[in-house]
Amino acid sequence: MHVAPAAFQTPPADHDNEQTPHRPLCCLPPDCPESSLRQRYHRLPFLPLPPMTIDIFTTPQCGFCKQIKALLKEHGLAYTEHDVTATDEVLKEMQTLTNGAMSVPVVVVDKGKSGQGIAVGFDDAKKLLRLGQSAGARPEKRRALANLTCPKCGHKQQASIPMTSCVPFYLCDGCKQTIQAAGDDCCVFCSYADRPCPLKSKGGACEGGVCTLRSPHTQ
DSSP states (O other): OOOOOGGGOOOOOOOOOOOSOOOOGGGSOTTOOHHHHHHHHHTSOOOOOOOOOEEEEEOTTOHHHHHHHHHHHHTTOOOEEEETTTOHHHHHHHHHHHTSOOOBOEEEESTTSTTOEEEESHHHHHHHHTOSOOOOOOOOOOOEEEEEEOTTTOOEEEEEEOSSSBOOEEEOTTTOOEEEOOTTOSSHHHHHBSSOOTTGGGTOBOGGGOOBOSSTTOO
16 A cells, blocks of 8 residues: 655646746735736746655564665665564554554655655555556465464464565464564564465575565565
């Protein structure tokens, strides 16, 4: 899911090449016709939008998080990173912004502003930030299903494994506790699922607790 932020809106084209200085509307003579007011308004110089802010919610082990950060650095875009495993407050802030998402990366453009844009997952983050060329519409892939076993109460529940994000937390339907991935695992499916993460069988790995992928387009 993503919503285009105001910072990406295209400024209106200026088709008037008149070189005479522009005057604010408030300084026009009172007898100036309304049509002339409109013409002068369209000749006013376009004011550039303020620089956008970029916030990223990540975990140290998430390979998708590392990829989106690398793309931002490649394009010279500054960002503020928030580790959702650091404190409960950071995780709660991410869930509030995304209506309960527990997967990363989450990218927020112009956080708290009227044009705020939010993307969950690597592919949607790229679209929101307009980084790289789109490969066009791709056929939707069926998500792999797995059964998670809660390490606290033993409850088993089925969940789908996302293909463009890592899931460091999940909410157990049995004990109602938020369960975090064990140790240095990148996601709860690596820790508690009854089947391996499909990313590993497609060139991914969790060597040393860090998820790595062959390319940014790995699904």
